[in-house]
Amino acid sequence: MNKVNIKFIFIAIILAFLMPEGLLAQAATENHTVLESLQGFWVNTGFSNFEFKYLIMIGVGLIFIYLGIAKHWEPLLLIPIGFGILVGNIPFTEGYRIGIYEDGSVLNILYSGVISGWYPPLIFLGIGAMTDFSALISNPKLMLLGAAAQVGIFLTFLGAYELGFTPTEAGAIGIIGGADGPTAIFLSSRLAPHLMGAIAIAAYSYMALVPVIQPPVMNLLTTKKEKLIRMKPPRMVTKFEKIIFPIIGMLLTTFISPSALPLLGMLFFGNLLKESGVTERLADTARYALINIITILLGLTVGASTQADKFLTVNSMKIFALGAFSFVIATASGVLFAKILNLFLKKENKINPLIGAAGVSAVPDSARVAQEQGLKVDKNNHLLMHAMGPNVAGVIGSAVAAGILLSMLS
Amino acid sequence: MNILVISTLGDMLLGSAIGISVVFIALACLVIIFEFIQRMSINASKKRMLKAGKKDHEVVHTSGDDVVAISVALHLFLNSVHDEESNILTIKHNDKRYSPWSSKIYGLNNFQR
Incomplete structure (x- = not known):
């Protein structure tokens, strides 16, 4: 030794x-x-505070992460939300400022952007800076398809009331039919904050499931002859039209529905940054850095807000059922309205009713679904550009609808 | 800011009808304005063409398929272009950096022998 x-x-x-x-x-x-x-x-420890319901929610979070990574279903949303669900469902002893619902905790501070509703307008700023409204400007009547799809919001509003929710809760649930996550969070934070977790999760889940939910409805409501309709290629849009669109769009829609100002104001502002051509740096920040930061914070905190003891309730199950119903109705009303419009249009101006389904504003997934369904019948009939028109009109339509519900119910 | 006091299903139906009508009106106003702007824009471009000495029927309308073909060709061409390089070759002497990771001086088992 x-x-x-x-x-x-x-x-x-x-x-x-x-x-x-x-x-x-x-x-x-x-x-x-x-x-x-x-x-x-x-x-x-988490082991001591463990209850079976936390395990269920952790399972849900893992499924979200799996769908995002393996199936590529809205990974930018499902992965932050899925991981947020894991974070929010670690059992803990209250009083140490850990949980998202405990005042002063880190998660609670990050969640304030959701509760006070300032994350969604910033997301809209980024969406505006990313969106090209050319398809809409070149064929303005496609905007009506975006309006028609909002029928889903108001029918779900009625359905939720019939299922026992209060009018304000029903309004917050109805907006799921707008297929717009930030709008759903914005409205539910104002009308029914206690249901926001369930509403946000339902909205984002069904947005990810658009390729599954929409095709059967579209196929049920259209004939092969209608699916074969070829639309005129969109015309070139001038720079002047692109610049004037966000200005007129903002003034007109917010004069009609001022409650939608935070959303529509930011959406059109972001678009003006993009189209003006002289604020490229600001547009770049809005469309990349800013929207990415807010998406991370929003996704994580919305996921974490699904704490099992507050989330696993009968009301949440009802909200999920109503969410599916609203997506089906929104898709059906878009398709049916396109068919009605065709009754009044000349042969060369007819609309392929498949693009009506893109009126639900899940951008760009529902437009992609219209394109795929069109290609199944005719391999040379590209509907994507046409479908982008109602798709972005749906964003405007759902924000206007949210403003109307807010002013009626708050 | 309440427009309606909603307490019965009848109120809900009325509220829904008003809501969807307002959404339609808002977007229909946009449609009307932009149909008007579209016509003005087309007329202005026709006038420009006429000023430039071209007749209306001479204006070539490119179909969507052509636009797609041109875009794909441009995309392929631009992506196939190799990065521009300086073409200057240099031989830079790289000194072996000192790293104490295996140095016996700093070893724990630095026994006296």
Whole structure:
């Protein structure tokens, strides 16, 4: 045995003698024993506070993450929300400012953007800076398809009332039919904050499920002949038209529905930054850095707000059922309205009713679904550009509808 | 800011009818304005063409398929262009950096022998 090993053994013996004595001395002064401290530690662990409902929610979070990564279904939303669900469902002892509903906790501070409703307008700023309204400007009557799809909001509003929700809660639930996550969060934060977690999760889940929900409804309501309709290619839109659109759009829609000002004001402002051509730096920040930051914070905190004890309720299940209903109705009303419009249009101006489904504002997924359904019947009939018109009109329409509900019910 | 006091299903129906009508009116106003702007814009471009000495029927309307074909061709061409390089070759002497990761001087087991 060499000198170094002897040194180590000596130090270990001294520590073995000194440490418990020190610990016990400290515990004695605080009137605690080591065992009591250990028991306190155990009581605060997630294992001690565990209940089966947390496991269910953790399972839901994992499914969201799986769908985002493996199926590529809205990964930018499902992954932050899915991970947020995991974060929000770790069992803990209240009182240590950990949970999202505890005043002053980090998560609670981040959640304030959702509760006070300032995340959604910033998301809209980014969406405005990303969106090209050319398809809409070149064929303005497609905007009416975006309006028709909002029927889903108001029918769900009635349905929710019939299922026992109060009018304000019904309004917040109805907006799921607008297929617009930020709008749903904005309205529910004002009308029914206690239901916001369920409403946001339902809205984002069904937006991710657009490729699954919409095709059966579209196929049920259209004939093969209608699906084969070829639309005139959109004309070139001048720069003047692109610049004037956000200005007129903002003035007109917000004069009609001032409550939608935070959403529509930011949407059209973002679009003006893009189209003006002289504020490229600002547009770049809005469409990349800003929207990415807000999406991370919004997704994570909305996910974390689904704490099992507050989320797993009968009302949440009802909201999920109503959400599915609203998406079906919104899709059907868009398609049917396109068919009605065709009755009044000349043969060369007819609209392919498949693009009516894009009136639900899940941008750009519902437009992509219209394109895919069109290609299944005719491989050369590209509907994407045409479908983008009602798709972005749906964003405007759902924001106007949210403003109307807010002014009627708040 | 309440427009309606909603307490019965009848009120809800009325509220819904008003709501969807307002959405339609808002977007219909936009349609009317932009149909008007569209006509003005087309007329202005026709006038410009006539001023430039071209007749209306000479204006070539490019179909969507042509636009797609041109866009794809441009995309492929622009992506196939190699990065521009300086074409200057240099041989830079790279000194072996000192790293103490295996140095025996700093070893724990630096026994006297």
